[in-house]
Amino acid sequence: MGSFKFLTYKEENRTALITINRPEVYNALNADAKMEIVQAIREANKSPDVRSIVLTGEGKAFCTGQDLNDRSVQVNSGANNGGVDLGNTLQTEWNPLVNAIRESNKIVIAAVNGVCAGAGISVAIACDMIVSKPGVKFMGAFSKLGLAPDAGSTYIFSRALGYHKTMEFFLLGKPLTAEEMEAAGLINKIDEDAAQAMLLALELAKLSPLSSSMIKKNIKAALDSSFAGSMERETYAQRFLGNSADYKEGLSAFLSKREPNFTGN
């Protein structure tokens, strides 16, 4: 197992628990912290003992986005000769992080323990399922800095909230609460108890890994696709899964009224 400086990683009950650990800066992420999360997700995907992944934050915040003390994003530090390439920060740091979560074959659950801001929102909503503490605030802080939303947030929010509410959210920078996020379908469950995300992970761990990763891929593809295109992908997935040992097991368990024991084959 790799050693991490900006997060903690542990495996228990077939779940990899990744905890962003920079509470002193409300879990804002510098370049190395982002890369560590990517590595941790890769590690969890490789580990045969892990079936699902929980991503959470230490302290009062889940993640507050870009660490603005990172020299690479500062305009006046002299480090960048008076210019700054935030596009590069996205291409080489944030987008790979968001894509690592989205492309993870194992389901990633966000256990949102506290405030999400800026690209921290993108990290949360890139996860496949989201459990949040009540009252948590989600803030698109970009417009107040003179910037625009990034790391996939325009895609996810506009699909969930529609055009006008998304405009309001990102232009005025007024936070959405976890309760409002849940009402918009952006959060699965609100619970005071942080262990809820681990319970959800345990439930997911009982599923066939082939099935859950195919479900994830096809639902994500459906958001970008036509009805006919979605049906085509469903056909590919079902033909593939229909030949798996897990389907055999699932069918036999169903017919004999017992719990299936899926192996991922």
Add this chain to the structure above:
Amino acid sequence: MENILLEHPYRNNQHVALVRLNRPKVLNALSTDLMQELVDCMTSLDKNPEVRVIILTGNERAFAAGADIAQMVTASPVDQINDNRFRTWEMLKLITKPVIAAVNGFALGGGCELAMSCDLIIAGDDAKFSQPEIKIGTIPGAGGTQRLTRAIGKSKAMMMVLTGDMIDARTAYEWGLVAKVVPAETLLQETFELAKTITERAPVAVRLAKEAVNKSFEMTLKDGMDFERRNFYLTFSSADQKEGMKAFMEKRSPEYKGN
């Protein structure tokens, strides 16, 4: 054969042959030896009357990550001429049966060119394509400036060839480089389904059709139309054409014998 594997993976269907590039430790870098084995294998499959469609694939991580750079670092132009490494590539063009590239993972440089030298490409959704030669101070040498331009158009080809940057499967699909994108796990299954469909068509007509489509890249429209028409007439010399049309009239499935 050390560098490639030949399989008939699907319920022992002998009409479909799967050729697998097999140098996983070097992401299937296309060494001279590998290319020679590939051409030998393809040539013998082309002659084998049982085989009707050939699938060419790599593994989950890479279709092929390019030429074997280790073989080229210190080469002089004369070394390259004497080596005549593209002779084997030219021979791939002589295969008359349909060759389908099934691409998962990286198809870079020579890997992208090899995929493009097949008749069509099916990609898993994690496939990545690029012509990265420019990044190491050279340019594509096996069709990367020619086949790519014909497939996706000048502007996009220029962007790829001048930057060397990768495009993903979805983009490759939208740009017309690949025929279909499927979930990565299902790639071989779905490529086989397509191959099987082609094996159910009249084999002689399939070869004449492939030849005619490929000619469209070599000829003026007028010459291409003339070529097509001759191949069209030629299909009428086959028993399979008689069977196909008879079966259609009789509202039954045709039984093709390949003659």
